[in-house]
Amino acid sequence: MTTLLFVATMTGTAEMVAEEIVAAHGGRHAIELRLFEKSTQEMLAAAGRILVISSTYGEGEVPEPAVGFFEALKAARPDLCHMRYGVIALGDSGYVDTFAQGGRLWDGLLAECGAQRQDDILILDAADGSSPVDRAVDWAGDWLDRTA
Amino acid sequence: MTGRRIGIVGAGPAGFYTADMLSKARADVAVDLIERLPFPFGLVRYGVAPDHPGTRQVSQLFARVMRRPNLRFFGGVTLGEQVSVEDLRARYDALVIATGAAAGRKADIAGADLATSITGYDLARWLNGHPDLTGWALPARAASVAIIGNGNVALDIARLMAKGPEELAAADAAGPALDWLAGLGVEEIHVCGRRGPGDTRFTPSELAELDRLQRFAPWTARADFEATGANPAAAAVLERHGDADLAGRRPIRFHFHVSPLHYDGTVLRFTDLRSGAGREVRADLLVHAVGQLAQPPAGLPVDPVTGGVANQDGAVAGMGGVFVLGWANRPGDGLIAGNRQNAQVLADRLLAWLDAQPASAAGGIDDRLERLRPVSWDDWLRLDGLEQEEGRRQGRPRARFTDLRAVDEALRG
Numbered sequence: 001m002t003t004l005l006f007v008a009t010m011t012g013t014a015e016m017v018a019e020e021i022v023a024a025h026g027g028r029h030a031i032e033l034r035l036f037e038k039s040t041q042e043m044l045a046a047a048g049r050i051l052v053i054s055s056t057y058g059e060g061e062v063p064e065p066a067v068g069f070f071e072a073l074k075a076a077r078p079d080l081c082h083m084r085y086g087v088i089a090l091g092d093s094g095y096v097d098t099f100a101q102g103g104r105l106w107d108g109l110l111a112e113c114g115a116q117r118q119d120d121i122l123i124l125d126a127a128d129g130s131s132p133v134d135r136a137v138d139w140a141g142d143w144l145d146r147t148a
Numbered sequence: 149m150t151g152r153r154i155g156i157v158g159a160g161p162a163g164f165y166t167a168d169m170l171s172k173a174r175a176d177v178a179v180d181l182i183e184r185l186p187f188p189f190g191l192v193r194y195g196v197a198p199d200h201p202g203t204r205q206v207s208q209l210f211a212r213v214m215r216r217p218n219l220r221f222f223g224g225v226t227l228g229e230q231v232s233v234e235d236l237r238a239r240y241d242a243l244v245i246a247t248g249a250a251a252g253r254k255a256d257i258a259g260a261d262l263a264t265s266i267t268g269y270d271l272a273r274w275l276n277g278h279p280d281l282t283g284w285a286l287p288a289r290a291a292s293v294a295i296i297g298n299g300n301v302a303l304d305i306a307r308l309m310a311k312g313p314e315e316l317a318a319a320d321a322a323g324p325a326l327d328w329l330a331g332l333g334v335e336e337i338h339v340c341g342r343r344g345p346g347d348t349r350f351t352p353s354e355l356a357e358l359d360r361l362q363r364f365a366p367w368t369a370r371a372d373f374e375a376t377g378a379n380p381a382a383a384a385v386l387e388r389h390g391d392a393d394l395a396g397r398r399p400i401r402f403h404f405h406v407s408p409l410h411y412d413g414t415v416l417r418f419t420d421l422r423s424g425a426g427r428e429v430r431a432d433l434l435v436h437a438v439g440q441l442a443q444p445p446a447g448l449p450v451d452p453v454t455g456g457v458a459n460q461d462g463a464v465a466g467m468g469g470v471f472v473l474g475w476a477n478r479p480g481d482g483l484i485a486g487n488r489q490n491a492q493v494l495a496d497r498l499l500a501w502l503d504a505q506p507a508s509a510a511g512g513i514d515d516r517l518e519r520l521r522p523v524s525w526d527d528w529l530r531l532d533g534l535e536q537e538e539g540r541r542q543g544r545p546r547a548r549f550t551d552l553r554a555v556d557e558a559l560r561g
Contacts, residue, residue: 092202126202
């Protein structure tokens with residue numbers, strides 16, 4: 001089964017993380033990258049397994065380019081009971097009240113639609129000086145192996 | 149399309165996003181990033197508040213762009229000095245001007261040019277160790293600071309002025325600037341602007357940071373809150389501090405509906421726009437956070453209204469094959485991430501234009517390299533390593549080069 005990486009990005013960092021995951025693990029796993037802003041609900045609903053990679057924008061919202069998709073999915077609330085998903089949530093701990101909330105919003109919405117989350121959300125903090133790519137690639141490799 | 153070479157002047161967010169979009173779209177197009185300073189990243193390095201490290205992470209994305217084989221970086225090359233626009237047009241199939249803003253705006257009042265009347269733009273660059281501001285003769289003491297501005301830049305300045313050395317110990321800032329801040333002795337901070345609380349451009353999350361300061365607390369006057377404006381979220385946060393009990397902390401006092409009138413070096417006078425009455429606050433230091441000025445390099449047409457490079461949808465007026473993006477176009481407009489979308493649109497336009505041009509053999513500034521002695525990307529990585537190494541010794545993320553001669557020595561040594 002192909003795992004779709006759904007990306008919601010503002011600066012492009014979430015997309016970079018997704019691209020590096022594909023580069024690192026695409027040989028061993030069937031994974032494809034999708035941008036929320038270029039995808040339809042049907043593409044999401046048809047997937048059996050997805051990994052959401054989302055940053056946070058403004059006052060703890062999902063990235064602007066993905067807002068349309070988010071709102072449409074929220075309104076439609078399709079049945080996603082067949083779906084398993086993971087979340088990588090990018091944030092900046094300087095935003096104390098809304099840290100990594102973008103990813104958590106996707107988690108909440110998918111769960112409301114009946115999808116099953118595999119594993120805890122991976123939180124990547126832009127303020128801790130680490131490379132988001134390194135941590136995400138390691139974690140995603142484990143996630144893909146464990147949840148195959 | 150083969151053998152095409154595009155020059156991008158300015159290696160800040162606008163320049164890097166453009167380089168990213170162009171090189172992703174066409175693997176056979178060469179892109180040269182030409183930058184005035186020996187260091188890339190523009191305002192990501194020099195405009196972001198030193199206590200906002202997360203905002204700087206985007207430079208990792210930019211650095212990744214430079215790993216592509218068809219990208220080159222030439223630092224220490226100034227458009228309008230070592231090379232002219234015509235020099236570059238003769239050497240590149242297309243040119244993108246992404247030179248950003250050169251200065252901050254000031255409120256147009258008497259006293260704006262006094263030595264203690266500075267811009268938030270310069271202050272940010274100074275705190276971040278910009279070589280242009282090394283040796284800036286700022287006052288050593290300022291018990292009172294007044295900030296003119298109704299956006300997050302004004303809040304950044306208020307917050308940094310309010311932090312003690314222990315609150316900035318691990319910040320990525322220049323040593324001399326941190327020492328200066330530590331010795332200033334700030335006791336009162338005023339944030340002044342024409343708008344009402346509900347019409348400011350402050351965001352709740354930035355306002356919330358002012359709640360977490362050790363020595364200062366925000367304060368507003370209840371009397372300033374009436375009708376809601378376009379930003380009720382900010383108004384709500386500000387109203388919580390109405391006539392607040394500071395509990396021993398010093399005030400960051402917000403003045404709404406005021407228009408600055410006159411500054412004499414120690415006092416800022418303003419008019420209350422509602423009553424017409426005059427008021428004043430002490431201001432040993434006056435900081436203007438009211439926008440930026442592009443002041444584009446010589447040789448480019450200037451739009452008299454925006455002050456940016458004159459253009460039609462990004463195509464520079466009267467100069468085929470020259471494009472402009474970012475604050476060099478509209479100074480102060482938008483945040484870092486806004487450049488990503490704009491760069492995608494510009495890249496599409498530029499490539500469509502380029503496809504219609506006859507083939508050429510643009511060689512880039514390669515024929516000038518011996519004379520220019522530019523800083524390469526590898527040189528930058530070396531400087532980056534040195535800054536981080538010295539930073540570790542000082543307990544900070546990096547210790548920035550503030551002197552261009554020291555940069556030369558480091559690269560030649």
